[in-house]
Amino acid sequence: MTVRRKARRTLGPRKPAATTGPSGTGRVKTVATKQAATKEASRAATRRRKPAMPNVESAFRRTRASVPVIVLKLGGELLEQPSDVRRIAAAIVALTKRSALVVVHGGGKEIDAALATAGIPKQQIDGLRVTDAPTLDVVVSVLAGAINTRLVAAIRRGGGRPVGLTGADATVATMKRAAPITTVAGDRVDLGLVGDPIANGAPTLITALVAGGYVPVIACIGATRSGQLLNVNADTLASHLAAELGAARLVIAGGTAGVLDDAGRTIARLTTGDAERLIKAGTANKGMVAKLQACRSALRHGVGDVVIANGREVRLESLAGGAAAPAGCTQVVR
Ligand SMILES: Nc1ncnc2c1ncn2[C@@H]1O[C@H](COP(=O)(O)OP(=O)(O)OP(=O)(O)O)[C@@H](O)[C@H]1O
C-alpha cells in the first residue's frame, strides 16, 4: 500500500508508462499499469457475463458463413458390412472438405438382432421402438458401444477427425420422455423410455467441435436433465440437431432409393403436405413414417432442405448443401 502511494506521487498520471520494476518490498505498480489492471479486471468481468465459449460460437458462425452445415443421418443397415462402412467413412471425409459436417447414426437392424439374441421381444410402432429397461440396455450397448466406435475407427482410418458422442453428452441434446403418441392407426401408445428432444439453443459442444475441424459422430441416445438415458429415433435426433445448428441440408441415408411410391419408384421431390398424404395413404409406413415426420420438423425449423438417399447407391459426397439432389434421391422441401 505504502509503496503504491509513493509511486503514484512520484510518477503523476501523464508520465509515460514506466512499466513495473523491482523495489525493496516487491514489484512497484505505476499508474499506467494500475489503469491497465483496472481495464483488464473490467474485461474479465465482461467475459464472465458473456455466454459460454463466445469465440467458439463466432468461429462456428464464420464456418457456417463460408461452408454449408450438413447433418448426415446414417441408417444402421449402412454400418454393418465392413465394405459399406469403409465407403461411408470415405464419403464423410470427402464431405468434410466442402461442408461443416455432423453425423448422426441409427442401428435399427443390429439392435433387432441383439434383442433376438437376448430373447427380448421387439415392438415398434410407426417406426418408433417401444423401449423398456432391458431393451434400453441393448440399445445403448449396440449404438454407443459397437456401431459408434466402428464408424469412428473407419473415419480415422480414412484420414478424418471423428469424435464419437451420444446425444447424452453435454449440451448435444436435452430430452424429455416422449408423451404417448397417437399412431397412424389412431391408437394412443406409450413408447416407454423414448426421448423427445427439447429446443435448447445451439449445442455448444457440437459447434466447438465443428469450429475446431472435428466431425461429431453421434449415436441416437439421449438423456434428460436428471440423467435418465433414453432411446431416441435417429431421424428425430438428426432433424433436431439440423434445426438447432441452422443446417443448410439434412441428408438421410438409408437402404432405399429415397421415398418410394406405390409402384416402388423414387419420388424425386416431396413437399411436407405430400409426405403427410403418403403416410395417410399407407404408401409410407414403418420407419418411413418417423423419417417423414422428422423431415417436416426440420423444415419447419428452418433447415434448407432434406435429401433422402440410398447410402449404398448414391455418392454421399455429392450431396453437399446447394448441390441439386441426384437421380434416385427424394428431396423434401417445405
Ligand atoms: N414409401 C416408402 N419408401 C421407402 N421406404 C419405406 C416406405 N414405406 C416404408 N418404408 C420402410 O422404411 C424403412 C426405413 O426406415 P428404417 O427405420 O427401417 O431404417 P433407417 O431409419 O434407415 O435406419 P435406422 O432405424 O437404423 O436409423 C425402409 O427400409 C422401408 O422398409
Ligand SMILES: [Mg+2]
Ligand atoms: Mg429408422
